Amino acid sequence: MTTAAARPDHRPHADGRSPYRVTPARVLRFEWHKLRSLRSSWITLVSAAVLMLAVGVVMGATYTSDGGDSDVDTVVLVLYGSVLSALCTVVLGILVTAGEYSTGLIRASLAAVPRRLPVLWAKAAVFTVTVFVIMLATSLLTFLVAQFFLHDTDQAASLGDPGVFGAVVGNSAAITLLSLIALGLGALLRSVPGAIGAYIGGVMILPEVLSMLPYDVVESAIKYFPTQAAGVLGSATPLEGDASTGGAVLALCLWAGASLATAALLLRRRDA
Secondary structure, three states, X not given: OHHHHHOOOOOOOOOOOOOOOOOHHHHHHHHHHHHHHOHHHHHHXXXXXXXXXXXXXXXXXXXXXXXXXXXXXXHHHHOOOHHHHHHHHHHHHHHHHHHHHHHOHHHHHHHHOOOOHHHHHHHHHHHXXXXXXXXXXXXXXXXXXXXXXXXXXXXXXXXXXXXXXXXXXHHHHHHHHHHHHHHHHHHHHOOHHHHHHHHHHHHHHHHHXXXXXXXXXXXXXXXXXXXHHHHHHOOOOOOOOOOOHHHHHHXXXXXXXXXHHHHHHHHHHOOO
């Protein structure tokens, strides 16, 4: 009798609702638990943070005013390690989606959430918030530590200088949106090697190939490709000819949205 009384009440609520309803909050919690419980997630995120901080410290500690780099944007110089950090978070984004297909865990996720699309949206939301918060904290720390070494050079700057804080935040947003594109590719291709190859070929290499074409329209379009737009967001003083900050943000959001929308469309039409 004691054992029976201790069992949880599985009966429907008075209004007829099941105690096991699938709600957005529960799907978000489910995806958050999956992300934080995987050791690879934190290893990748810590690696991204350490790389950015380490490169920033090296750039600050070894910089000299007579080295010929005085015309380099301060934020770009200090956060140069963002290139390596983005590679880490891009791989993590692919693992968040394509990794579940390789292990078969996606079948359990979709069985628990039969409508399917909430799983993808929850993954994207949890991943976006986690990466942005960690990258923003790391970018701020890296900038401050590097400026400790640069305070008596021509690259000395503070977060209150025009465009600096916006560039630090923009750098974090750019890394996050690039990684979100990768997350969509992982869900779309369902293969970790395939998604990594598609990202390298389509996002990193294709713009460089297209830039060799002698057409003004191609040159104008390349400014809004993901990596080029990301560079604009991470610079306190964008170069002449680059896309505007607003245009770069819109372009990255559209690329990430297109990646996720295509993945969502196929998720509804294909079997797990």
